[in-house]
Amino acid sequence: MNKLTGLTVAAAIAAIPTAGVTASYNATIAAGHPPVFRWVRMISESFIPTVQAELEGSGHSMTFSEQYGGAIAGVGEELEAVEVGLAEIGVCSSLFDPAKLAVQNVTYYTPFVSDDARGVNALMHDLHKTDPRMTEAYADNNVVYLGAPVGIDDYLLMTDFPVESLADLDGRKIAAPGPAINWLSGTGAVGVSGNLTTYYNELKTGVYDGVIVFASAALPGKLYEVAPYVTKAGLGAQFSGALCANMDWYDGLPADVQAALTAGADAAQAWYMDALEGAVETSLTTMAAQGATVTDASPEMRAAWAAGMDNAAQTWAASLDAQGKKGTEILELYMNAMRDAGATPLRNWDME
Known part of the structure; x- marks a missing residue:
């Protein structure tokens, strides 16, 4: 074996992974x-x-x-x-x-954006x-x-009673996840903290009268069985x-x-x-086929809902600022990025 051949073979052997590595x-x-x-x-x-x-x-x-x-x-x-x-x-x-x-x-403090x-x-x-x-x-x-x-796809309102206007929510117990409970401010509803793992049973037993949820989870969770009135309010993804x-x-x-x-x-x-x-679309059509009533909130209802809410985004951002976190910066970063991407928020939460 000449020197060149020997080097070539050695290089080839070295390139082969061994059990040791x-x-x-x-x-x-x-x-x-x-x-x-x-x-x-x-x-x-x-x-x-x-x-x-x-x-x-x-x-x-x-x-x-x-x-x-x-x-x-x-x-x-x-x-x-x-x-x-x-x-x-x-x-x-x-x-x-x-x-x-x-x-x-930040997205949960800025509903009605996209x-x-x-x-x-x-x-x-x-x-x-x-x-x-x-x-x-x-x-x-x-x-x-x-x-x-x-x-998460666009949030819906699912209730065990029909909803035609915000007045229908007055005094009703509505569950929402985490900061989404702020979305109920100004509606007259009583916000209750909840999540998908408990929604079905608590709706069934009357702990609350409705939930804020998204279609793609509402179908596998069978929420339409206990909250058959589905209102598409455009609360946001x-x-x-x-x-x-x-x-x-x-x-x-x-x-x-x-x-x-x-x-x-x-x-x-x-x-x-x-x-x-x-x-998403399959969920809505299937729930309707299973007896749910799916309706779109009127533009007037959506506008009134957005306008009547507390600006929880500003409160949230200021609270984080006080803790040394970048709440206001992140709120502005997100809202500016969404507007630059073409979104038209019903409220510019960062500018108020």
Whole structure:
């Protein structure tokens, strides 16, 4: 064997991965909601298979343990589970963890801005990727934003009584998630805090008379059975959370494994939005076919609802400013970005 041939063979041997460089990683994924919901299904159906496909041939592999439906963390407890390492990855629900992911809830303090779920989803993801102010809260809690933002389709009002005007809400108990309870200010309704895991039973037993919810979750939750009057009020599409990873665990991963997780999150985002858009119209038509009465709120009702609300966005922003967080900056950032993207808010919450 001449010298050149020997070097070529040696180089070829060196390029072949050996057992010594193969590494297998384990990741527990937590979600408080059960897998009937789309933002949990995206993990099994897109995120995990994409990560594993990205790692093929890399010398690395990852095994996932999926813990959903409150198995190790309830709704709003996912961030804490990831923060302390009880889970490596989680659906960090900013909507239900407003103390730790405060600025992420900016969309919920700005209703009547846009009903375009894909647009809100893409814009919030872009802000997380490009503006450090959006990810400070993650770092403060020892987690990393992976992506796969959970965009929520336009919120509806579902009640066990017909609604033709705001006057019909007077004195009625209406449940809403997290800061969305502020949307009921000025309507005469009594706001009650709630979430999708409890809506059905509490409507059925009369704990409240209606809920603020979105179509793509109302159908699988069978809410039309107990709240058959569906009012499309254009309350707006929202951002409610995203996949996050434990920072210590993530920082200890090789770059190609980190890249695989990002690719998985990107794939999950695309899967989620395609599935969401396909489900919204189907949800409304199916609920109607099952006996629900679906109506559009009149422009007058929508205008009166928006005009009568307290400006919770300004209060929220000022409260965060007082805590040393960038509430006013984030409110202006989001509203300006939405207007630049073509949205026409019924109220310019940042300008009042």
